[in-house]
Amino acid sequence: MKNLPKWAAKHRDKWEYRGQKRPSFALKPKKGQESVWDYPRPPVLDPDDREVIVKWENIIIAKSSNTIRLLETASPPTFYLPPQDVNLDYLIKTDKTSRCEWKGKAIYWNVLVDGDKIINAAWSYQTPFDDYKEIAGYFCFYPKKVPCFVDGEKVRPQPGGFYGGWITDEIVGPVKGESNKTYL
Structure with a gap:
């Protein structure tokens, strides 16, 4: 990508594992x-037509069969849902932001349902770097904060305080965040 910010280039260069060969x-x-x-690094976007549901109690926050999985070395997939499949009445934008060396600047969303407020339960990239513009405006949810399902299977959250990967029975690791070891 041309015009990549220096901070992003610096972080991209540090990765040891890039999906070319599975480590022992x-x-x-x-x-x-x-x-x-x-999974490769840089990550790839993989369209997925399985039914994805995000809910709180009995309220469906999002439901889609037109998601995009982001696949990146060492991390479980994250499922990005198109905005038309998310009930925006339950989302409130927060002031929190973060940066990803691959996708750019993320913004965060609280989920508010029937008086329950789940802080920073979702994120999105409004203006991602060019290679990831396909997910611009899409939403991803933290399965440790709100229940998420893929084809009826309840997603298990990726370990660690920051990561948002979706672990299902089809995924094997170890995954980044699972232990004290840093998988670069």
Whole structure:
């Protein structure tokens, strides 16, 4: 990408694992499974037509069969849902932001349902870097903050305080955040 900010280039250069060869410590996937160590870096966007539901109690916040999975070495996929499939009445933009060396600046959203306020439960990239413009305006949710489902399977959250990956039975690791080891 041309005109990449210096901070992003610096962070991109530090990665040791880039999905070309599965490291010896990685679990071998069984039939129907994917190893996070086979995902590439830079990450790829993968359209997915499985039904994804995000809800709080019995209220559906988002429901889509037109999501985009972001696949990145060492991390479980994150599912990005198109804005037309998200009930924006339940989202309130916050002041929190973060930066990703691949996608750019993220903004965060609280979920507010029936008086329950879930802080920074979702994020989005309004103006991502060029290589990820396909997810501009899409929403992703933290499965540790709000229940998320892929084809009826409840998603397990990626360990660690910051990560938002979606772990399902099809994913094998170890995943970034799972231990004290840093997977670069």
